Amino acid sequence: MSKAYRFNALLTETGWLNNAVVTLDENGCVLSIKQDDLAQAENINGFALPGFQNAHSHAFQYAMAGLAELHEGSGQPDDFWSWRSAMYDLALQVSPEHLEAIATMLYSEMLRHGYTSVAEFHYVHHDPDGNPYSNLAELGSRLISAAKTAGIQITLVPMFYQKGGFGKEAESKQKRFISKTIEDYYRLLESSEKAAPYYDQAKVGLGIHSLRAVTGEDIIQVGRNFGNNRPFHIHVSEQIKEIEDCKAFYQQRPVEWLMNNMDLNPNYHLVHATHLNDDEVKGIATSGAHVVLCPTTEGNLGDGLFRFHDYKALNGSWSIGTDSHIGISPMEELRLLDYGQRLTTHKRNTFYLPYHGDSGLNAITMAYKAGKQAMGRSHESFFEIGQPFNTVIFDANSxxxxxxxxxxxxxxxxxxxxxxxxxxTMVAGEWITFKGHHHNQGHIVSDFVKALRDLKSRL
Ligand SMILES: [Zn+2]
Incomplete structure (x- = not known):
């Protein structure tokens, strides 16, 4: 059965369409969008925006959101690396059932906050002893299943993770992440692709955890094989120590190495890219590659501020992600990104574009376009004819x-x-959350609480 909704206004790339009537086919894909006062349609008193795109997530880390803030007299430096050690402890304990319960809760919260798509940067692949599950993509399948239960579009991005650091073997704590060879990684990728058809809103990307996690020659090979035809994600230049280690090993900075060795192009999504020199800012922007910025996590971990002002001046493309999920609101990510720039430049027009001065619309548009590319999905316009109608609706009565x-x-x-x-929030034209409630909230919350009690990580 087709259906029709009328909104007070619907956002297009050129501004608002008042009295917008959207008709959908039986799969929730858009048949038409037009201004129409007379058509038969269900009236919704709200402003419809394209659903936000969450381009970077590690779902299991939601189980430790807010837990790394008790800094009690150990005398140890508390920084990214000590946080990472605590995160590894959690990664060692999570079972497939735990992961599915945590991810289902997280994805339903993302939907409640206005995200309708997530790119899951997934690197916990094996069982707690480091042995492959009989289904190599067991944990990836759980993430797809979680997305299906929650009702969010997912792009599963299984990560190649091979080493413990530049030229170093993996540590014991990393044993669940490791594909020893490129062939091992390709087998994992193949299993992940077989898992995707379980959910019609799932896709698969690929990537390298970071320059420190895979040998240079294998990174180049993966790029040659796949870097021209699907979203390729990689963490890069998040921490100053990582830059120093990379320089010591390759005599090049991380993004410099990528520019020299990879065919960076619009399929590439460089996550964080916090510490860049002038050539690297320019190199990413002119290659057409994108950065994925995760301001609440980058702030929480003390990473630093991305050179947004300089990057945007070169028309650099960017999306947002929630990464460790210390925050899961897109508005919070956009604001923190903006305010980091305002506090350092003493100017207020971070998202200004020469052809359009509406900061909010510019931020929504830029983050959306690169976000869709991070998902490997079409991005010609906010609401495309023939594509699922995914929207977050703000309450015109508030x-x-x-x-x-x-x-x-x-x-x-x-x-x-x-x-x-x-x-x-609607995905494929169906309400998934309404007035703060997810339609499956009861069992999603109880499964999540049960999983966390079992893990004992929040006690
Ligand atoms: Zn990350």
Whole structure:
């Protein structure tokens, strides 16, 4: 059965379409979008935006969100590397059932906050002893299953992870991550591809965990084989120590090495890219590759500030991700990204573009376009004919929205709203969350609490 919704307004790349009627086919794909006062349609008192794209997630880390903040007198430095050690301890304990329960909760929370797609940068592949599961993609399959239960679009990005550091064998704590050879990794990739058809909103990308995690020659080989036809994700230049280690090993900085050895192109998604020199900022921007920025995690881990101002001046492309899930609101990511720049440049126009001065619309548009590419999905316009209708709808009855002229709505959303202003989220034309509730909330929450009690990690 086809259906039709009428919204107060629907966001297009050129601005708002008032009284927008969207008709959908029986699969929830868009048949038509037009301004129409008369058509028969279900009236929804809200502002429809394209669903936000979460381009970087490690689902299991949601189980430790907020737990790395008790800094009690050990005298140890508390930095990214000590946080990583705690994260490894968690990664060693998680069973397939735990992972599915955690990811289902996390993805339903992402939907409640307005994300409709997630790219899952997945590197915990094996059982707790480091042996492959009989289904090599057992844990990847659990993530796809979680996405299906929650109702979010997923791009599973199984990661190649081979080494413990530049020229170093893997540590014992990393044993669940490791593909020893490129053939091992390709087998994992193949199993992941077989798991994807279980859910019609699942896709598979690929990638390298980081330059420190795979030998240079294998990184080059994976890039040659796949870097021109699907989203290729990689962590890069997040930490100063990583830059120093890379220089000591390759006599090149990480992004410099990528520029010299890989055919960087619009399929590449460089996650963090926090510490760049001028040539690297320019090299990424002119290659057409994208950066994936995760401001709440980067802030939480003390990584540093990405050179957004310089990168944007060169028309660099970027998306957002929630990474460790210390924050799962897209508005929070966009604001923190912006305010980091304002605090250092003493200017307020971070997202300004010469042809358009609406900061909120620009931020939504830039993050959306690169985010869709990170998912390996088409991105010609916010709502495409023939594509699933995925939207987050802000409540036109909320006090702030009700009193606001349409020309200020994008900025009210990005700079002055939170999850309480969201009426709901639809994927493929179906309400997945409505007024703060996910349609399967009861069992998702109870399964999650049970898994975390079993893990004992939050006690
Ligand atoms: Zn990450």
């Amino acid at each position: 006090a702030l929205m009700a009193a606001t002229n349409i020309k200020h709505i994008c900025n009210t959303i990005v700079y002055a709203s939170d999850v309480s202003h969201i009426l709901g």
